[in-house]
Amino acid sequence: xxxxxxxxxxxxxxxxxxxxxxxxxxxxxxxxxxxxxxxxxxxxxxxxxxxxxxxxxxxxxxxxxxxxxxxxxxxxxxxxxxxxxxxxxxxxxxxxxxxxxxxxxxxxxxxxxxxxxxxxxxxxxxxxxxxxxxxxxxxxxxxxxxxxxxxxxxxxxxxxxxxxxxxxxxxxxxxxxxxxxxxxxxxxxxxxxxxxxxxxxxxxxxxxxxxxxxxxxxxxxxxxxxxx
Amino acid sequence: xxxxxxxxxxxxxxxxxxxxxxxxxxxxxxxxxxxxxxxxxxxxxxxxxxxxxxxxxxxxxxxxxxxxxxxxxxxxxxxxxxxxxxxxxxxxxxxxxxxxxxxxxxxxxxxxxxxxxxxxxxxxxxxxxxxxxxxxxxxxxxxxxxxxxxxxxxxxxxxxxxxxxxxxxxxxxxxxxxxxxxxxxxxxxxxxxxxxxxxxxxxxxxxxxxxxxxxxxxxxxxxxxxxx
DNA sequence: TTAGCATTCAAACGAACGTTTGATTGCAAT
DNA sequence: ATTGCAATCAAACGTTCGTTTGAATGCTAA
Numbered sequence: 001x002x003x004x005x006x007x008x009x010x011x012x013x014x015x016x017x018x019x020x021x022x023x024x025x026x027x028x029x030x031x032x033x034x035x036x037x038x039x040x041x042x043x044x045x046x047x048x049x050x051x052x053x054x055x056x057x058x059x060x061x062x063x064x065x066x067x068x069x070x071x072x073x074x075x076x077x078x079x080x081x082x083x084x085x086x087x088x089x090x091x092x093x094x095x096x097x098x099x100x101x102x103x104x105x106x107x108x109x110x111x112x113x114x115x116x117x118x119x120x121x122x123x124x125x126x127x128x129x130x131x132x133x134x135x136x137x138x139x140x141x142x143x144x145x146x147x148x149x150x151x152x153x154x155x156x157x158x159x160x161x162x163x164x165x166x167x168x169x170x171x172x173x174x175x176x177x178x179x180x181x182x183x184x185x186x187x188x189x190x191x192x193x194x195x196x197x198x199x200x201x202x203x204x205x206x207x208x209x210x211x212x213x214x215x216x217x218x219x220x221x222x223x224x225x226x227x228x
Numbered sequence: 229x230x231x232x233x234x235x236x237x238x239x240x241x242x243x244x245x246x247x248x249x250x251x252x253x254x255x256x257x258x259x260x261x262x263x264x265x266x267x268x269x270x271x272x273x274x275x276x277x278x279x280x281x282x283x284x285x286x287x288x289x290x291x292x293x294x295x296x297x298x299x300x301x302x303x304x305x306x307x308x309x310x311x312x313x314x315x316x317x318x319x320x321x322x323x324x325x326x327x328x329x330x331x332x333x334x335x336x337x338x339x340x341x342x343x344x345x346x347x348x349x350x351x352x353x354x355x356x357x358x359x360x361x362x363x364x365x366x367x368x369x370x371x372x373x374x375x376x377x378x379x380x381x382x383x384x385x386x387x388x389x390x391x392x393x394x395x396x397x398x399x400x401x402x403x404x405x406x407x408x409x410x411x412x413x414x415x416x417x418x419x420x421x422x423x424x425x426x427x428x429x430x431x432x433x434x435x436x437x438x439x440x441x442x443x444x445x446x447x448x449x450x451x452x453x454x455x456x
Numbered sequence: 457t458t459a460g461c462a463t464t465c466a467a468a469c470g471a472a473c474g475t476t477t478g479a480t481t482g483c484a485a486t
Numbered sequence: 487a488t489t490g491c492a493a494t495c496a497a498a499c500g501t502t503c504g505t506t507t508g509a510a511t512g513c514t515a516a
Contacts, residue, residue: 014493030357032260036474046495051475053493128353128409129258164431171403171435178402179395181356202445203392207399214438217430242463264504274465279505281463 015053017043022050023064023115027122031061031131058133065126065134066141068108068119073145075104080148091155094212098205101149102176106201109180117180124177157212164216172208179204243281245271250278251292251343255350259289259359286361293354293362294369296336296347301373303332308376319383322440326433329377330404334429337408345408352405385440392444400436407432 021043025034036057040047054060079100083092109120126134153165179200249271253262264285268275282288307328311320337348354362381393407428 029359030258030260032258033359035472037472046493047474048476048496049494057474125356128356128405131257131261167407167428167431168435170406171432174402174404174406175399175439176402177356177406178398199445199447200395202447203395204399206442206445207396207439210442211403211435211439214434217427217434219427219430263502265502274463275504276465276506277463285504 014043014045014049018045018050018053018060019064019067020115022060023068023122024118026061026064027118027125030125030129031057031134061134062137064119064122065137068116069123069141072104072108073141075108076101076145077148079104080152084152091158092152094153094156095205095209097149097152097156098172098208098212100152102172102205102208105176105180106204110197110201120180124181127173127177160216168212171211175208175211176204242271242273242277246273246278246281246288247292247295248343250288251296251350252346254289254292255346255353258353258357259285259362289362290365292347292350293365296344297351297369300332300336301369303336304329304373305376307332308380312380319386320380322381322384323433323437325377325380325384326400326436326440328380330400330433330436333404333408334432338425338429348408352409355401355405388444396440399439403436403439404432 018039022034022039025038025042028034036050037047039060040049043049050057050060054063080097083096083100105120108116111117126138130138150166150169153169154162157165246267250262250267253266253270256262264278265275267288268277271277278285278288282291308325311324311328333348336344339345354366358366378394378397381397382390385393
């Protein structure tokens with residue numbers, strides 16, 4: 001046993017090159033719109049390399065996701081741990097919960113040089129086109145983070161019905177997704193558009209907070225007052 | 229000239245059957261994920277019928293869009309006309325602008341029996357995956373509506389910088405898109421989830437209004453005070 | 457009855473798809 | 487030197503793709 005080669009992470013770049021190329025192409029053209037020949041060509045590797053290293057196109061897609069989503073989940077959980085440690089048993093403020101949840105996503109989306117932005121575009125896109133095999137691992141990999149953050153949100157807004165909070169979290173994720181896909185889609189609908197990307201985060205957070213803390217609609221108020 | 233057959237809209241159902249089948253399949257699996265054979269099979273027409281009636285797969289996609297988007301645009305413009313007529317030269321209230329813009333979309337999304345819901349899912353999905361050939365006609369068909377509604381929003385919020393308004397409109401469209409794709413994506417991220425669909429609209433509008441009227445972020449306030 | 461024409465149909469086209477194969481390469485350990 | 491093995495490679499596999507073709511069909515107008 002000269003060297004525990006064991007869990008071999010050999011072939012220094014080709015796996016990474018494939019993942020990077022695939023990430024960008026999937027974000028740009030979607031899963032079905034991207035071919036193995038495009039991926040391997042852009043990564044400058046042999047056509048068979050993907051099947052050799054990952055097994056299949058779907059497995060590659062999963063790995064593209066797992067690589068960054070795992071990182072994003074860790075960041076979100078760390079943020080929440082830190083925040084909850086600071087306040088002890090007291091509930092967090094809604095703004096703190098939002099910062100912990102969307103902060104890491106926006107930071108990742110702001111990283112345009114290491115693929116973070118590319119991945120967040122892919123994530124937003126995939127969310128609206130959940131292919132069969134994607135639903136499965138998406139739900140699994142998101143589960144813990146969503147569970148902990150929804151609970152934190154419940155506690156931060158004790159007077160708001162839980163169903164309402166879940167919906168608003170959903171609305172907020174939509175707003176953030178569009179914010180990240182951002183300028184492309186914006187230019188698609190309005191005319192040309194250029195703006196300081198650094199302003200996106202303050203803009204978005206004040207919008208989200210406004211929506212999250214908006215007065216409850218009357219119909220919901222009525223439903224929440226009586227029984228249950 | 230016995231009958232002005234002229235602009236023939238013959239073949240009573242096959243065009244419509246193709247459009248309906250294509251609309252559903254495109255919404256479910258995307259453009260690249262849907263094959264001509266799936267479409268024609270689900271529509272119970274011959275494989276060559278699509279190319280005969282529409283010319284190509286892309287042209288079919290365009291027609292699927294045009295059919296409903298045209299209707300949606302008309303509704304939105306009618307709403308705005310009516311509202312502006314009511315108030316004369318005075319600016320509209322933000323809530324009125326939102327009602328005019330998102331009301332027709334939500335109504336269409338609530339129609340689950342005539343394909344309206346299906347189309348709105350497709351629209352939200354396409355927004356985040358703008359294929360080359362889609363960008364073109366999307367921008368064209370959206371142009372007039374977006375122009376008029378952004379102006380109406382400017383006037384309804386005279387103290388808010390225009391760039392801010394454009395962004396917030398963008399955020400709102402994201403929230404609405406997610407709201408419509410709705411329960412599918414929600415169940416993907418949280419656990420199971422069931423709720424009264426009739427409550428969606430009041431929930432969404434109070435959220436949107438809260439976001440739209442939220443206080444401006446400090447950075448933007450600073451930028452807007454000095455020159456320019 | 458017949459001519460014209462829009463529509464439908466079965467069949468085939470070449471191209472591109474994801475995947476597999478079997479040989480070749482180049483380094484590490486014997 | 488030689489064996490072992492992970493990695494790369496060119497080539498081919500069988501499918502499925504969007505589109506085209508040319509013949510059949512059925513209705514309408516002359």
